[in-house]
Amino acid sequence: xxxxxxxxxxxxxxxxxxxxxxxxxxxxxxxxxxxxxxxxxxxxxxxxxxxxxxxxxxxxxxxxxxxxxxxxxxxxxxxxxxxxxxxxxxxxxxxxxxxxxxxxxxxxxxxxxxxxxxxxxxxxxxxxxxxxxxxxxxxxxxxxxxxxxxxxxxxxxxxxxxxxxxxxxxxxxxxxxxxxxxxxxxxxxxxxxxxxxxxxxxxxxxxxxxxxxxxxxxxxxxxxxxxxxxxxxxxxxxxxxxxxxxxxxxxxxxxxxxxxxxxxxxxxxxxxxxxxxxxxxxxxxxxxxxxxxxxxxxxxxxxxxxxxxxxxxxxxxxx
Amino acid sequence: xxxxxxxxxxxxxxxxxxxxxxxxxxxxxxxxxxxxxxxxxxxxxxxxxxxxxxxxxxxxxxxxxxxxxxxxxxxxxxxxxxxxxxxxxxxxxxxxxxxxxxxxxxxxxxxxxxxxxxxxxxxxxxxxxxxxxxxxxxxxxxxxxxxxxxxxxxxxxxxxxxxxxxxxxxxxxxxxxxxxxxxxxxxxxxxxxxxxxxxxxxxxxxxxxxxxxxxxxxxxxxxxxxxxxxxxxxxxxxxxxxxxxxxxxxxxxxxxxxxxxxxxx
Numbered sequence: 001x002x003x004x005x006x007x008x009x010x011x012x013x014x015x016x017x018x019x020x021x022x023x024x025x026x027x028x029x030x031x032x033x034x035x036x037x038x039x040x041x042x043x044x045x046x047x048x049x050x051x052x053x054x055x056x057x058x059x060x061x062x063x064x065x066x067x068x069x070x071x072x073x074x075x076x077x078x079x080x081x082x083x084x085x086x087x088x089x090x091x092x093x094x095x096x097x098x099x100x101x102x103x104x105x106x107x108x109x110x111x112x113x114x115x116x117x118x119x120x121x122x123x124x125x126x127x128x129x130x131x132x133x134x135x136x137x138x139x140x141x142x143x144x145x146x147x148x149x150x151x152x153x154x155x156x157x158x159x160x161x162x163x164x165x166x167x168x169x170x171x172x173x174x175x176x177x178x179x180x181x182x183x184x185x186x187x188x189x190x191x192x193x194x195x196x197x198x199x200x201x202x203x204x205x206x207x208x209x210x211x212x213x214x215x216x217x218x219x220x221x222x223x224x225x226x227x228x229x230x231x232x233x234x235x236x237x238x239x240x241x242x243x244x245x246x247x248x249x250x251x252x253x254x255x256x257x258x259x260x261x262x263x264x265x266x267x268x269x270x271x272x273x274x275x276x277x278x279x280x281x282x283x284x285x286x287x288x289x290x291x292x293x294x295x296x297x298x299x300x301x302x303x304x305x306x307x308x309x310x311x312x313x314x315x316x317x318x319x
Numbered sequence: 320x321x322x323x324x325x326x327x328x329x330x331x332x333x334x335x336x337x338x339x340x341x342x343x344x345x346x347x348x349x350x351x352x353x354x355x356x357x358x359x360x361x362x363x364x365x366x367x368x369x370x371x372x373x374x375x376x377x378x379x380x381x382x383x384x385x386x387x388x389x390x391x392x393x394x395x396x397x398x399x400x401x402x403x404x405x406x407x408x409x410x411x412x413x414x415x416x417x418x419x420x421x422x423x424x425x426x427x428x429x430x431x432x433x434x435x436x437x438x439x440x441x442x443x444x445x446x447x448x449x450x451x452x453x454x455x456x457x458x459x460x461x462x463x464x465x466x467x468x469x470x471x472x473x474x475x476x477x478x479x480x481x482x483x484x485x486x487x488x489x490x491x492x493x494x495x496x497x498x499x500x501x502x503x504x505x506x507x508x509x510x511x512x513x514x515x516x517x518x519x520x521x522x523x524x525x526x527x528x529x530x531x532x533x534x535x536x537x538x539x540x541x542x543x544x545x546x547x548x549x550x551x552x553x554x555x556x557x558x559x560x561x562x563x564x565x566x567x568x569x570x571x572x573x574x575x576x577x578x579x580x581x582x583x584x
Binding site: 131133134135138140163164167168170171172200201202203238295296297298299300309310311312313314315 | 392393476479480482483484486487489490492493494496497498500501502503504505506507508
């Protein structure tokens, strides 16, 4: 501690002939403000204004600090000492607080403040870079699954596709169970169910007879389409979750029905859109009534009293 | 130096003294190694050191594995195969890291059980218990993040499940899940993210907290087993005064660095 060092006796309270102001960093801050004004005159007017404010502020503080003793002099001396002392302070017989230079509090606070500012300058962007990318631009990309002829009416196919361009195949690979429900009042209808189990996200499998796999390539990369005959439902290999052919939970730990994808038909091709969560499905096929919700992670209730546990999911999109 | 020191002793002590004079390290190490411990310490007291050893094995083997492992989805599995099958002694170091991870966790729990059953978590050592709990959590975090790195089917789906379990925590869960995944779906970033957590973030915290944990162990001393007289609060057994006040008025156990609480202090 610097306070342990010997220091010259403080001249402040001696009413001597000579008056020495206390050491202070304020003139340097004042000079910094003036320098900022000069730089600002060349570079940017706003910088000059900021420099002016700083110079005024620190100049005023400097004058206050320098004249403190003079201003304090006429007052009766015992002003600072006989403050009402609390009982706690009386009991404590610790080492006496060493005398401080008048500017030392300013120095201490400015050191802490500058340190905190520098620390924040480095830490905040780094933390932001660590956290923010996970939450920004996370919407689902549209996925082109190829011409409609590959989706026979009233039959499920497994479509395996790449959900994101630019990701390796084994990472961005997703699967959906797609059934062409034919047309309802002239509007084509598809049931597009995500294969991710609504328990903790393992891949479910359709219960049926798989046919021959068909490989095609679209804008979204390679797409594999496997027809499955007479699907009675879907099952998850991890923990035994079971669903019916519409994706409703029938057994096991899942908390809701299987997620679904929005779909579009563009120039005779089936295109998948955003994934959304489903509470339950009433009816079947084209006549189904889907209780759809914003997309939630597997295992989270979308309906019923438990839904209050997850009030603000961070995902974009949803239905 | 005594007058009878031989030339050899002088030659040995010269660098030691040089170091001690400039750093105080020798005295510090002596203090650490030859500090007083209760007479009744037994093998159960070595579980903490065993856990530390297991952690150091993980640290060393992990650093070496990181020289060969490639944390990218396209290369991770192949680099693990390369380490295991092709590189000299790679199977051994990877095996040590893989099985040592379980040893580390098992020893942690045994150490925790010893501390609990011996009552060593009581005043004034509550803070060290709390630090130990954080250490346990971080060690489990090491297990979780390390499990993904082989990047095989087991690793991938186990991590899908583990992240979704995390994401099911009320209110903050979805955000935690999204942070762990590095996005809405497990993807390219998840592996690198887990690698960074596994390699840098969590081990850094572990090293720091283990240091604090050990500092508190040295400062507060070692707890004698609960069946000993020292633990029961017999003081001054030698002069026959044997006042058994420990059970109604517990006294901080250890090397006596801490003043007892209470009016008689």
